[in-house]
Amino acid sequence: MTAPSLPDDCVPYLPRGVRLHDDKVRxxxxxxxxxxxxxxDPVGDAILSELDGARTLGDLIAELAARYQAPAEQxxxxxxxxxxxLIDRRMVFLRESGARGA
Known part of the structure; x- marks a missing residue:
């Protein structure tokens, strides 16, 4: 299966009004x-916890691959x-790595 074509130099971020939350009840x-x-799930949490609006997708992939000792391609x-x-649901946005502001 071919992965969707998000370029390594894009910067994924959570837009205003979207946030991670600990549901203590559940x-x-x-x-x-x-x-x-x-x-x-733990994988989704690991990915979204890294979105800081500053690092590129390529940087995030390298970071998580090293942390979990997993192949960067996977x-x-x-x-x-x-x-x-999440982009399709408008819960994650992308910007070019040189762009500023969210």
């Missing part, structure tokens, strides 16, 4: 957006698929 992490919430494919789904 003991899970969720991604909250206006009138929406998505339960996160990490990149998984991240692109996961982020593409």
């Amino acid at each position: 003991g899970i992490r969720v991604l909250l957006a206006p009138e929406r919430a998505i339960s996160l 990490v990149g494919q998984d991240m692109r698929e996961f982020l593409t789904g």
Whole structure:
């Protein structure tokens, strides 16, 4: 399966009004957006916890691949698929690496 084509030099970030939250009642992490919430598994939480609006997708892939001692190609494919789904739902935005402001 081919990963969606998100360039390594794009910068993924959570837009205004979207945030990570610890649901203490259920003991899970969720991604909250206006009138929406998505339960996160440990992989989704690891990916979204790294989005700081400054680092490129390529940097994030390298960081997570090193942290979890996983092949960068596999990490990149998984991240692109996961982020593409959230981009389609307007819960993650992208900007070019040289652009400023969110």
